[in-house]
C-alpha cells in the first residue's frame with residue numbers, strides 16, 4: 458500500500474503538471490457567442506437530437522460542476538444565466554480562469570464558421586506558452602479546387618494546378634515553425650478505410666491524370682464550369698479524399714526536417730455526419746503501415762473504439778493515441794473506462810491528452826477539471842494496487858499531459874509545475 462505522502466505526490470502531479478493541449482479549436486469572438494448553443498459543450502448532437510442531451514450524464518455532471526464554480530443554483534437555467542452574464546462582465550478574466558492549467562494549445566483552425574472565431578494566437582493572452590497551428594487539409598484542398606476549377610477550362614490543367622499548389626502549401630507548412638502538424642477529417646467525409654494509393658507517392662504528378670482520383674476531380678470541374686463554385690459543396694469522394702491524404706503523407710515522409718510533423722486523424726466520436734461503422738481507427742491500419750516514418754495521432758480516444766486505438770498505438774512506432782474530447786463529452790464512468798482501456802495495452806509514452814475545446818472557454822475548464830478527477834481515480838487505483846510505484850505514476854501523468862506532446866510536436870518547452878487554483 459502506498460503511504461500518504463506517495464498518494465499526495467501523485468495527486469500533486471495530477472493537479473500541477475502543466476498541460477500541452479495537443480488538439481483543440483479556436484474560441485468564438487465575444488459578439489458571436491450566442492450563435493452556438495451552450496448545450497453543445499457536452500454533446501456533439503445537433504438539431505432535434507440536441508435537447509435530449511439535458512438527460513445525459515455528461516450534461517448533468519457539467520451542470521453541477523459549473524454551478525459550483527459560478528456559485529449559482531444547480532440547474533441548467535441558472536448556469537446558462539450566469540455564463541451569459543460572464544460575457545458582459547470581465548470576459549478576459551473568465552476566459553483566463555477557464556484556461557487555467559493549460560500551458561499551450563495546438564489549434565486546428567480549419568473549422569466551418571471561422572469568421573465568428575478568434576485566431577489561434579488569441580490563446581497566447583491566456584496561457585504561459587505560445588499556441589501553435591495544426592493545418593486541416595480538407596478546407597485547403599476545397600479552396601484550391603474552387604480557385605483553379607473556376608479559372609481553368611481543362612480539368613487536367615486544374616487538377617495539376619491543385620496538386621502543385623497543395624504540395625507547395627504543405628511543403629511551406631512543413632518549414633513554418635508556427636505549424637506543428639496537420640489534420641485530416643477524412644473520417645467525416647468518406648470514412649477511415651482510405652483506399653490504397655493509385656500511384657507511388659514519389660512520382661505523383663502528371664501521370665495521375667488517368668486514374669480514378671482524376672475522374673472524380675473531372676466531375677467536380679465539370680459542375681463548377683457549368684454552374685459556378687457554389688455547385689461544389691465539399692470534398693467527399695473516397696478516391697479523391699484518399700488521394701490528398703496520401704499526398705500529405707508522402708510530403709511528410711519525403712521532408713528532411715526531423716522530427717517529422719505528425720498527421721492528426723479524427724477517429725471515433727463525432728456528430729451524425731460520421732458513418733460510425735467507418736470511424737474505428739482500425740480501418741487506418743493499412744495506411745499506417747504504408748508510411749512507417751510518418752507520425753500519426755489518432756484523436757478522441759477513438760471512442761467507442763478505444764481498445765482498437767490502444768492496439769494500434771502499441772503495435773506501430775508511428776502511431777500515438779489522443780484521449781481527448783471524451784472529457785467532457787462522456788460520463789465519469791465512461792472517462793474512467795477510456796483511461797483504463799487505453800492503458801491496458803498501450804505504453805504511456807504513446808498517449809496524449811487534449812481538451813478538444815472549441816468555441817466556449819468552459820469546454821476547456823470542464824475538460825481539465827474532469828480529467829484531473831478521473832486521473833486521480835484511475836491512476837490512484839493503480840498506485841493503491843501496487844501496479845505502479847509513485848515515480849512511475851508521476852512519469853505517466855507527466856507524459857500524458859506534457860512530455861509526450863512536447864516531444865512529438867517538437868515544442869521544446871520546459872515543464873514548470875505550479876499548483877493550479879482550479880481543483
Ligand SMILES: [Zn+2]
Nearest residue numbers: 480481482813
Ligand atoms: Zn477537434
